[in-house]
Amino acid sequence: MHVTHLSLADFRSYARAEVPLEQGVTAFVGPNGQGKTNLVEAVGYLATLGSHRVSSDAPLVRMGAERAVVRASVQQGERRQLVELELNPGKANRARINRSSQVRPRDVLGIVRTVLFAPEDLALVKGDPGERRRFLDELVTARSPRMAGVRSDYDRVLKQRNTLLKSAALARRHGGRSMDLSTLDVWDQHLARAGAELLARRLDLITALQPLADKAYEQLAPGGGPVALEYRPSSPGVVGHSREELYEQLITALGEARRQEIERGVTLVGPHRDELLLKLGRLPAKGYASHGESWSYALALRLASYDLLRAEGNEPVLVLDDVFAELDARRRERLAELVAPGEQVLVTAAVDDDVPGVLAGVRYAVSDGAVERV
Ligand SMILES: Nc1ncnc2c1ncn2[C@@H]1O[C@H](COP(=O)(O)OP(=O)(O)O)[C@@H](O)[C@H]1O
Ligand SMILES: [Mg+2]
Numbered sequence: 439m440h441v442t443h444l445s446l447a448d449f450r451s452y453a454r455a456e457v458p459l460e461q462g463v464t465a466f467v468g469p470n471g472q473g474k475t476n477l478v479e480a481v482g483y484l485a486t487l488g489s490h491r492v493s494s495d496a497p498l499v500r501m502g503a504e505r506a507v508v509r510a511s512v513q514q515g516e517r518r519q520l521v522e523l524e525l526n527p528g529k530a531n532r533a534r535i536n537r538s539s540q541v542r543p544r545d546v547l548g549i550v551r552t553v554l555f556a557p558e559d560l561a562l563v564k565g566d567p568g569e570r571r572r573f574l575d576e577l578v579t580a581r582s583p584r585m586a587g588v589r590s591d592y593d594r595v596l597k598q599r600n601t602l603l604k605s606a607a608l609a610r611r612h613g614g615r616s617m618d619l620s621t622l623d624v625w626d627q628h629l630a631r632a633g634a635e636l637l638a639r640r641l642d643l644i645t646a647l648q649p650l651a652d653k654a655y656e657q658l659a660p661g662g663g664p665v666a667l668e669y670r671p672s673s674p675g676v677v678g679h680s681r682e683e684l685y686e687q688l689i690t691a692l693g694e695a696r697r698q699e700i701e702r703g704v705t706l707v708g709p710h711r712d713e714l715l716l717k718l719g720r721l722p723a724k725g726y727a728s729h730g731e732s733w734s735y736a737l738a739l740r741l742a743s744y745d746l747l748r749a750e751g752n753e754p755v756l757v758l759d760d761v762f763a764e765l766d767a768r769r770r771e772r773l774a775e776l777v778a779p780g781e782q783v784l785v786t787a788a789v790d791d792d793v794p795g796v797l798a799g800v801r802y803a804v805s806d807g808a809v810e811r812v
Contacts, residue, residue: 463799
């Protein structure tokens with residue numbers, strides 16, 4: 439798929455922006471702070487309902503405005519769709535498809551798909567486990583948009599279960615009557631059901647991603663691998679592959695953890711506590727890999743994501759936000775060659791020289807909120 443038109447209202451620094459787009463490569467070039475990333479961030483938002491830079495919507499709305507609107511015309515084969523998201527920080531966001539009446543924001547997932555490379559990706563390798571879980575879950579959702587519903591069910595159940603555990607912990611500490619915990623069993627079942635579904639998808643994803651990540655790393659840094667992706671569940675007993683197995687194992691693990699959970703007042707078992715271990719050779723990348731190796735690893739994960747989505751018939755838009763300036767000449771050329779054939783590639787760079795030659799295409803100059811074709 440590719441985006442044929444992007445339109446913004448009160449998004450980030452843009453009061454308005456209308457940007458026609460084509461297949462192939464488009465580069466947005468301009469000095470820092472001019473609004474290049476803001477443009478591609480908007481495309482990424484349509485694909486994930488989130489930003490790769492911030493965890494809340496508030497900074498995405500232009501300072502002084504109440505709401506932001508991001509709209510895109512999307513071409514998928516013969517089919518053309520118009521998607522629109524209205525961001526209302528502190529209130530429910532709204533969404534529309536083809537100007538018809540409102541749908542839930544998560545119903546637009548799957549219309550725009552992206553794989554986004556950004557300087558922030560280094561945190562995939564060096565950052566907290568939450569970064570890697572988000573990587574997995576965004577890709578799980580890109581492969582299967584209905585998983586957005588499962589993720590939000592899981593988050594909701596987890597929150598409610600934690601609230602219950604917290605009050606149980608408080609009651610215990612203050613020597614009050616111990617709480618009636620029979621409702622906890624019901625929450626265990628809800629948590630295990632959504633959790634097992636999410637886990638099964640994550641495990642399936644890792645199996646599919648592993649050989650692609652290894653291949654991509656070899657292309658970027660020949661002889662530097664191998665890379666291995668290992669899933670580390672928060673509870674060692676949760677090792678199944680089918681949803682049914684995982685459900686039973688989660689129920690058992692929750693039972694075993696219950697006393698400790700009531701003491702601490704928080705859910706200790708489940709996909710929200712799991713870790714994706716990234717190995718380079720025999721060592722974990724985190725804490726051991728060099729800066730350059732970590733970069734290659736992050737890029738390899740993104741390239742593998744791209745290969746996977748494409749192989750499954752969901753060709754995404756590739757977004758490369760300011761990544762070439764971070765790379766040495768060799769990896770820059772390799773990355774550029776690997777992404778050049780993409781159906782649509784959006785690149786941002788501070789200067790023309792940062793855009794590798796094989797990525798010749800349409801250029802826009804971005805300066806002071808104006809986006810002009812050059
Ligand atoms: N919500 C907002 N309202 C107004 N301006 C914003 C908002 N968010 C970011 N900006 C401005 O956008 C600019 C950064 O744009 P960005 O696209 O990241 O730049 P770059 O071209 O370097 O990628 C900054 O000047 C920042 O002040
Ligand atoms: Mg930028």
